[in-house]
Amino acid sequence: RKEVEQDPGPFNVPEGATVAFNCTYSNSASQSFFWYRQDCRKEPKLLMSVYSSGNEDGRFTAQLNRASQYISLLIRDSKLSDSATYLCVVNVMYSSASKIIFGSGTRLSIRP
Amino acid sequence: GAVVSQHPSRVICKSGTSVKIECRSLDFQATTMFWYRQFPKKSLMLMATSNEGSKATYEQGVEKDKFLINHASLTLSTLTVTSAHPEDSSFYICSARGGGRSTDDTQYFGPGTRLTVL
Numbered sequence: 702r703k704e705v706e707q708d709p710g711p712f713n714v715p716e717g718a719t720v721a722f723n724c725t726y727s728n729s730a731s732q733s734f735f736w737y738r739q740d741c742r743k744e745p746k747l748l749m750s751v752y753s754s755g756n757e758d759g760r761f762t763a764q765l766n767r768a769s770q771y772i773s774l775l776i777r778d779s780k781l782s783d784s785a786t787y788l789c790v791v792n793v794m795y796s797s798a799s800k801i802i803f804g805s806g807t808r809l810s811i812r813p
Numbered sequence: 814g815a816v817v818s819q820h821p822s823r824v825i826c827k828s829g830t831s832v833k834i835e836c837r838s839l840d841f842q843a844t845t846m847f848w849y850r851q852f853p854k855k856s857l858m859l860m861a862t863s864n865e866g867s868k869a870t871y872e873q874g875v876e877k878d879k880f881l882i883n884h885a886s887l888t889l890s891t892l893t894v895t896s897a898h899p900e901d902s903s904f905y906i907c908s909a910r911g912g913g914r915s916t917d918d919t920q921y922f923g924p925g926t927r928l929t930v931l
Contacts, residue, residue: 735919744906744922745857788857790920801847801910801920805856 702727705791707804715812718779722807724789725771732799734765734772735790739806745788748774776809784811815841817909819923826897827931833893834926836907842887843909847920848880851904863890897930904928 707724714720726734734751749756751763751772762775772791776783789804816839826832836846848860861882863869869882881893890909894901904927908920 742904742927744925746922747919750919801859803857803859 703805704728704793705789705802705804707787707789707807709805709807711808711810713810713812714779716779716781718811719775719777720779720809721773721775722787722789722809723771723773724791724804724807725769726789726791726793726802727770728791728793729770730794731770731791732794733792734763735792736761736763736772736774737788737790737803738785739788740785745803748787779809779811781811781813784809815909815919815921817843817907817921817923819907819926821926822924823927823929825929825931828898829896831893831895832897832928833891834905834907834928836890836892836909836923838888838909838921841909843890844887845910846884846890847908847910848882848890848892849906849908851906851925853904857906860892894928897928899930902928902930 704727736748737745738748739745749758751765755764760777764773786806786808788806791802793800818837820835846863849857851857859872860875861869861871863882863884865884865887871877884890904925906925907923910920
């Protein structure tokens with residue numbers, strides 16, 4: 702089982718729709734969580750960190766469920782510019798160091 | 814926000830040559846830098862983790878003698894692809910973490926270097 706798993710998609714939704722992605726992680730020692738977005742042929746860019754209490758940034762809401770070991774990203778009122786691959790990122794603590802693990806990404810395509 | 818630059822952004826070279834890619838943190842000191850590789854339509858794959866002043870830690874399957882990493886200062890890490898071959902053609906991305914915000918786990922990515930080996 703992969704340490705971080707995401708549905709690869711693609712999710713194809715109309716502009717204005719609400720779309721949600723989940724990401725599951727296997728290591729309970731995971732400490733911090735992030736969502737990045739990556740546009741085609743570009744580097745990943747931090748979208749938002751994910752806090753235990755959940756957090757919102759404009760149209761984007763991220764939530765963490767430690768008991769079930771998943772994080773989610775909700776995008777409301779989707780725009781054409783939201784089309785990208787969304788990467789779930791988990792920072793796992795091991796005995797002597799931490800390691801950042803990327804999910805393989807969920808592709809989102811917003812249609813007019 | 815933190816800015817990371819990479820140079821060059823694109824390089825085309827002949828098989829057998831070596832290519833050096835630079836990664837710089839412009840407005841913060843990066844105690845740790847990471848090198849990733851991404852093939853088309855594939856996910857990011859971590860190649861190695863580089864801590865300033867010490868040897869890089871390579872992921873399983875990554876040849877340390879082929880991918881030389883130097884992290885000589887808190888703002889600069891270099892990746893040298895030695896004796897490049899066509900199968901090394903990929904998108905190489907660095908990221909940086911750390912500095913003044915010591916509790917910040919966030920990785921800030923450079924814009925990437927697209928390597929094409931003929």
